[in-house]
Amino acid sequence: MPPADITPQQRLAAALERRFADHGRSLTDADTAAAFHITLGQVRQMLEGARVEGVLTDDAHADLDAMIEGMMGAPGMLA
Numbered sequence: 001m002p003p004a005d006i007t008p009q010q011r012l013a014a015a016l017e018r019r020f021a022d023h024g025r026s027l028t029d030a031d032t033a034a035a036f037h038i039t040l041g042q043v044r045q046m047l048e049g050a051r052v053e054g055v056l057t058d059d060a061h062a063d064l065d066a067m068i069e070g071m072m073g074a075p076g077m078l079a
């Protein structure tokens with residue numbers, strides 16, 4: 001696929017996969033993908049707590065949550 005045809009989500013998935021590959025892992029591995037999703041779920045809970053406590057504004061929380069949501073789709077884009 002030519003670079004111009006790659007979506008931002010595909011670029012993100014590829015970047016995350018490269019980072020995992022640097023550590024001998026792959027998001028195409030079911031166990032690694034599951035651990036990735038569990039971790040991101042916990043990060044989302046932490047950010048929600050920060051929003052509730054006033055550490056993050058609603059807008060900042062929404063932006064960060066959308067980024068994490070995009071990251072959560074990476075394993076499915078690589079399969």
